[in-house]
Amino acid sequence: MGIALIWCLALILIRWITSKEFLFSYSKECVTIMYIVGVNIDVRVRSRAGFETERRGSHPYIDFRIFHSNSEIEVSVSARNVRRLLSFQRYLRSSRFFRGITVPNSSNILDDDYNGQAKCMLEKVGNWNFDIFLFDRLTNGNSLVSLTFHLFNLHGLIEHFQLDTMKLRRFLVMVQEDYHSQNPYHNAVHAADVTQAMHCYLKEPKLSKSLTPWDVLLSLIAAATHDLDHPGVNQPFLIKTNHYLATLYKNTSVLENHHWRSAVGLLRESGLFAHMSLENRQLMESQIGDLILATDISQQNEYLSMFRSHLDRGDLCLENANHRHFILQMALKCADICNPCRTWELSKQWSEKVTEEFFHQGDIEKKYHLGVSPLCDRQTETIANIQIGFMTYLVEPLFGEWARFSNTRLSQTMLGHLGLNKASWKGVQREQSGSGDDVDPAFEEMDSDILPQEPRLS
Ligand SMILES: [Zn+2]
DSSP, rough: OHHHHHHOOOOOOHHHHHHHHOOOOHHHHHHHHHHHHHSSOOOOOOOOOOOOOOEEEEEEEOOGGGOOOOHHHHHHHTTTEEEEOOHHHHHHHHHHHHTTTTOGGGGGTTTTTTOOHHHHHHHHTTTOOOOOHHHHHHHTTTTTHHHHHHHHHHHHHHHHHHHHHHHHHHHHHHHHHHHTTTSSSHHHHHHHHHHHHHHHHSSHHHHTOOOOOHHHHHHHHHHHTTTTTSSSSSSSHHHHHHHHHHHTTTTSSHHHHHHHHHHHHHHHHHHHTTTSSSHHHHHHHHHHHHHHHHTTGGGHHHHHHHHHHHHHHOOOOSHHEEEEEEHHHHHHHHHHTOOSOOHHHEEEEHHHHHHHHHHHHHHHHHTTTTTOTTTOTTTTTHHHHHHHHIIIIIIIIHHHHHHHHHHHHHHHHHHHHHHHHHHHHHHHHHHHHSSSSSOOOHHHOOTTTTTTHHHHHH
């Protein structure tokens, strides 16, 4: 009887939340409140006209009214009454819940259903050739939860911070489920891959001897959540479709801000750090934000020149917390775009997935006459061209500096794969076009507005 009453109240509450109209204000406090009043703001916004999404749950809703007249655009942007929805993944969960459908409890994977082979793989979680795709299959699609939980344990974080393991699992399950499995690239497997790469970097001698448990904790949480609730399209797409997130974040690091705020929402909702002081929790949220925001590729040149200057002057002192956190930002940036530094077998799969996501965005842009974004046109682009540009203008400069900072076997291995993979794509390019020197002009411009999602890989 008591449970039925709670269900009833919860149902009424959710119906109220999803039916109430909210006007956005842009204060930091308001943004935080919006993210944690029980649910995250959804990336999809349904218009009053009732249009349905192209692929529900995979891409943000496009409000077609904005294409009709300027006055409607103004109404749409300035006096927007946006209907709040649960994030799609969580909507599915709660609707299943209220329909009485039992969902397999993925938090059990670490006990009863733990696959022997997956467990075996975790013993080599620090290997650079770790196959995250295989691991995801072995864990039945739970790679992010399994891997991150394992790393928390491995680094002694559960003990050090006196974490409740059930709360930790719940938090990680929520994180995994708030990634969109329909996205070919920006899904929970990418987050797991970035987290695994981050772990490899944290183990590097220069870092491991200087990092505190706090640094490791922030790094792993930021890596696991850095693309949370990613809609599968890039910032220019959100801006040109007048998406409310673009307005909310004033067209600046729109996605990264959303990932960060979503992560904060889940941290608070899970109560994972409720036993810590308010001051520490606020510090944690802010530092996780600094890490996630650093993955905005439009800021790459600023970070890279700062990194280069430090290395030229030789003044990085990892005893200094600010310097350590700067290095962790660089490490997360590397982890985020490390696909071309993996073995060819892994790297090629990532390249195909990200291109599929670009081209899907391009298809939507074509269909609705939005103007196709650079690198998103399947008629004119190829995987090889995109990858060669990506490697030349973004990956090589970053990893070159990283190797100056940490000149280890891992850095040399990564640069080795990068060179081999680039040569392989050049071979493919030659076969396709008869010449081998084409670099996509979109990368040459290095303009934040035209960079596609993958180079931001964020
Ligand atoms: Zn990413």
